């Protein structure tokens with residue numbers, strides 16, 4: 296039977312993610328538009344994003360945070376290009392984004408002393424292989440496989456190398472162990488539901504020291520440059536952006552941060568995401584046709600939750616037919632207006648991916664589950680009819 300109750304908000308995409316509850320375009324009415332971003336008002340707003348982010352995320356006082364071009368990709372590549380090459384590098388990758396950073400190191404930067412540790416979708420590589428006398432690059436939460444690192448126990452407190460972490464779908468929904476991380480990057484369109492545009496880069500004092508003491512042998516485009524004549528460009532970390540930002544996006548980022556503060560801060564944001572994940576766990580247990588792509592429970596993402604279909608009939612289908620079946624579920628739900636963009640990432644195994652970050656209401660997920668079961672039954676029934 297087709298369910299009757301629809302989620303109030305059908306936005307379950309893993310990026311750009313759902314806006315915060317109650318959001319409307321009105322939230323942007325105070326944006327500093329048609330003025331220089333270097334004028335007093337604009338610069339104050341940029342600095343406010345930095346200050347509110349640092350406070351909400353409980354970043355250590357001696358860490359720096361900057362707004363940089365080109366979203367999370369811009370932020371992490373700026374770090375790779377600016378910092379790597381001083382010593383050997385270990386790169387850990389277990390899904391599409393981590394693999395991209397590994398390819399950057401291998402094929403673009405052509406690092407000579409690089410070790411790569413990879414795992415297939417659903418698993419983590421052996422993190423104990425990390426050698427902390429070297430730099431280590433990894434993704435905290437693999438958005439395309441729904442596998443996250445469970446903790447920071449594997450990161451040495453007394454490391455000599457830098458821990459460089461792409462944390463874009465983790466920050467604001469998972470507690471970041473700042474003292475164990477030297478570079479942390481993210482974008483605005485994930486857990487806080489902001490607009491996609493700019494990246495954030497957080498730096499530990501040790502990362503700053505590296506920037507000021509080491510010059511890579513390769514050329515650095517202007518938008519990657521964080522130093523001038525061997526000194527950190529401090530303005531970047533006070534809201535003086537390298538190039539022109541979107542002040543509309545800045546206003547939206549501020550709206551998200553204010554909402555995060557109003558609901559109760561980081562603990563509440565993390566708890567909202569975890570409650571969403573718990574609801575999914577209960578549904579999966581009852582469903583009988585679907586399972587988490589992440590094999591080990593403690594590595595399962597509580598933001599980008601990825602699923603594989605385990606029904607015995609489905610698993611005998613060819614990979615093409617499996618993909619068709621999963622896509623049919625997605626299109627049926629989209630046509631009903633109950634869920635948008637919940638297909639697995641294009642490079643990931645066939646299945647579903649549902650965002651469970653802090654802006655998603657648990658009640659909307661609970662309204663979605665009967666629809667998922669319904670769509671699955673529809674796909675199976677239409678295949679039986681065709682046979």
Ligand SMILES: Cc1ncc(COP(=O)(O)O)c(C=O)c1O
Pocket residue numbers: 309310365366367368369392434436437438439461463464482
């Ligand atoms: C883990 C991770 N890294 C990087 C990216 C790329 O982010 P952006 O589009 O902000 O550059 C994404 C996007 O979903 C991601 O999930």
